[in-house]
Amino acid sequence: SPQAPKDAIRGTVEALGEELDLSQVFCVTGTGASPPACRHRLRSVLCYFKHHYSVFAHNEETGQWLLFDDEDVQLVGQWADVARAMVNKRLQPSLLFYERAA
DSSP states (O other): OOSOOHHHHHHHHHHOOSEEEGGGTSOOOSTTOOOOOOEEEEEEEEEEETTEEEEEEEETTTTEEEEEETTEEEEEESHHHHHHHHHHTTOEEEEEEEEEOO
16 A cells, blocks of 8 residues: 555554564474474565655664665664654565574
8 A cells, every 4th residue: 555554554563573483483294393493683674655665774783774765874773763663654564584593
């Protein structure tokens, strides 16, 4: 939707996290099968609002999140700041990129 309701965005954002353990999402079948830990870290989030896209990306060197919006780049801060910005600006998280944790 070009402009999703704030409550819908809030619900989606609250379900997101900086870490994802795929062993908690997918099950392994078979005798004695137990899923290995398969943790991933969120690295970027592509967001949509009113026919426009922007990206939040995590900077590994600083540990901070940045917002890329056309030619503008802004320091956002920690994940909680990103989540708050998505809700307040009604940015719909549409595509998430995770990287496998070591």
